[in-house]
Amino acid sequence: MIKAVVTDIEGTTSSLSFVKDVLFPYAREHMAEFVRRHAHEPEVKAQLEEVRHAVGKDLDLDGIIRRLVQWIEEDQKITPLKTLQGMIWEAGYRDGAFTGHVYADAADRLRQWHAQGIRLYAFSSGSVRAQQLIFGYSDYGDLTPLFDGYFDTRIGAKREVEAYRHIIGAIGCAAPEILFLSDIVEELQASKLAGMQAVQVRRAGQTPWPGCIQAADFSEIDLAKL
Incomplete structure (x- = not known):
């Protein structure tokens, strides 16, 4: 689960x-x-x-x-x-020079998962503050109340297994209870090696990595089937 x-x-x-x-x-x-x-x-x-x-x-x-x-x-x-x-x-x-772009399907699913009690986190090479800004000033309003935390390069590089091990420790769940979402194969590989589950979000039609489930966008991600 x-x-x-x-x-x-x-x-x-x-x-x-x-x-x-x-x-x-x-x-x-x-x-x-x-x-x-x-x-x-x-x-x-x-x-x-x-x-x-x-x-x-x-x-x-x-x-x-x-x-x-x-x-x-x-x-x-x-x-x-x-x-x-x-x-x-x-x-x-x-x-007001710009607002934070967030896909509609992502905003919808994040709200749904939060309502279901799923804990949500972001992991980006951008700083934690930059992450908070893109969600705080998003096209769909302030989404920051949905998130339990944010991780950036201070916890480790996104393509290194150790970063995901640190994230697992910070979240406090068993690794298989944590799902990582990304479009980048090397990041997905690192998260899987750390024991997480993973879904490749292929918005731009990236070559699928057979090591994890594929989704065109967030609407295709069903947590109950993972």
Whole structure:
């Protein structure tokens, strides 16, 4: 019996195009201004120090900004970048520059599962705050009350088994009682190796991985049959 669902966001609950064509360009456009304006604030200052640590150099502010923009262009999954992006996106959401894209079928099923007592979690390479924002300012209103928790790269890389073992421990259910949803085969493989159940959500018609159940979208996922 499934007691908890952990879902990927990009390509699973939300479109890849929203992240790549809306969020990433917005962060790139506003990164320099944001860093210069807020560099003295403790939360931002801590992330800038993490950038220096990651590159192993005592970069000045301009050097940090150049590295952050480079990481955005390379789609790097680096924690200080993701944290700063989340801060920039928060301002964008609050200013009404965009709303968080969530598929209708995902919003419907998440509400249904929550009503049934299923515990819901998100796991994304985006920061926890960025995850909360996409659901908090979604096209279907504030969906954050549906979630029991969020996981990001601080718990581990999404394609590494150890990350899913940490998630299992944090949730506190037996591994087979937890379902992981994603469009990415390597993530699904890692979750299965950790003992979770998995469903591949193939919105873009990805090549199916025979190691788990397939679904075109959330409407095809029946927890009672897992």
